[in-house]
Amino acid sequence: MLEINELSAAVEGEPILKELSLSIGDGEVHAIMGPNGSGKSTLGNVLTGREGYEITGGSVRFNGKDLLEMDVQERAHEGVFLAFQYPVEIPGVSNMEFLKTAVDAKRKQAGQEPMSSVDFMRLARETSKQVQLDPSFLKRGVNEGFSGGEKKRNEILQMMLLEPSLCILDETDSGLDIDALQIIADGVNAMRDEKRSFLVVTHYQRLLDYIVPDKVHVLAGGRIVKTGGKELALELEKKGYSWLEDEVA
């Protein structure tokens, strides 16, 4: 599904990703762990086409297509989704309107008519219950005044409604307690199937108890320095990252 080949990217001239390579097959769950400042969030931003990131080398193919050639919304239409580490508050735009606009944009791309308001409201209410977000949050401004956990659940709600084929979770677990984490993980696990892939970026091994990955990668200094199975996460939890950085150096 996703083939990242020697990808290098810089922000304001500062190299962040350095010839990073990663391959994710259909239906696989990959976790990326790493110390702060290793480039974890940059990877998500680069894959979704955020402005301000300069691609200085390498390629990314998504289902055979050149992902880096597409603009932000095209990537979304192709099935790339990023659950933001810091979801954006948009006062004055209701969550319901935002979700419907996004779903209709995707349907339009697929040559489908917009959903009727009644049908969409029913779908949105049902889905919000799955992530234990009270349907009253649909009427509020997008993420406006939501707690950290509510914002993250709202991200998973968007993911469920948009049904992307590649879901990137950028530190979705940061700042969540166990209960909130479990809700997020249940949502993610409910979406797992043999077609849909996940790239779970996290700082903490704890999340991987709930979302069990096929592979764990360690990102340090802008490249993947170690890859292993889910047991690698436990090892990292015990030993920290410094032994890896030493090993690379």
Place this chain on the structure above:
Amino acid sequence: MSDFQQQALKLAALQRRGHDAGWLSDLRESGARQWMRSAWPGRKTELWKYTPLKALQNQSFEDWAQPQPGWQDDIELLPVNGCRLVFVNGVFDETQSDALPSQVSLFSRASEQGQQVLRDTLGTVLDTERHLFAALSNAWADEGVLLHVPANTVLEQPVYVVHVSTPQAQPSVASTRVLAVLEQGSKAELIEHYVSAGQQQNGFVNALTEVSMGANAAFRHTRINLEDESLLHIGGVHVALHRDARFEGFTIAEGSELKRIDYQVTHREPGAHLGLDGVYLAHGHQLLDYHTNIEHAAPHGTTDEVFRGIIGDRARAVFNGRIHIHPHAQKTLAELSNRNLLTSRTAEIDTKPELEIYADDVRCAHGATVSQLDGTALYYLQSRGITAEQARVMLSFGFINELLQQIPREEIREYLQRHLQVLFERSDSLIGDAGPLELHDDAAPADAGGKH
């Protein structure tokens, strides 16, 4: 005297009065005298610094605008369940208006008691030294709406005054006037809706509303200015607040060749409250100027004022918010916020919060910002598959809708939300380019906020 000043005086003499209004003659004469001796505002006149009156001077106004039939097809009125009065080019249209309850009358049909209220109150709330065009309104005083709510009376239904303007063959003027007098402990709501049928208006309207509020009275006032951009509009809302009175105002305007609206509110006695939200939208080559001047002349008053604007294309907007706290107005709480969204590099906003504080035990805060659409929010929306253009529409709408959604009356709120949605979707020049704008140093968010 400028040409326009002279024309305006001739027009005063030309007024075709449908009623014997001898009791207005003193007001007219004093208004005319003041108008005559006032200096015509130029670039060095502080109150008009950024708003040239060229559009008034460049034409020769020789007659009063005439009422025209057939405007109804062009205009969507608010579905307000209340008492509706329609004026076309300043002339009352009885066929489109409802039967008036006892608290509402035309100046021309005022009862003896109503005439007494007019004589006692009309013009007394105005500061004609500061507001030249309020003096003109006095000089032109003729027809108008009198809303007089007796003590401890609640007017259950809103009064909805529609001011329609229609295209004129020759440059013509119109004058609108509303006087609301709320006696002690009374409560009422007034909605003023300025709207145009057709383009090429060829007109100037001088629109003045005076509100006198007795002790503990409550008033909700909405002023909607969505006329065609060819109509020149200078308007004012002048309010006097007595003890514990509460005025809640909302105003929205689109720009035109010349549009200037003043709010002049005086806390005359202790404990009064002013809440005022405003929205302004200017694009193309429009000009739009809001000036608010709040006088805290008594202790324990509160003011909460929020204005937001979107300025696109080559439009210019002016926001000047003055709060003047007099020496004995202790314990005043006043807040003023003004936020502006510039959607093109050629758009201009001149924003100036002015605090003048002469009392030492007050809380007063103000903030003015000028920015562009938030790049992170644009990215967030686009990452969900929403196009850049749609994302701009949504964010612009949201910026304004934050104020609209606080309007308690549903029919006004929904009308304006619909209007804005259409305006933003139709008008590229208001929401800017298709691509996301990058912030540059010369347009970085500017914060002129402060606390005192």
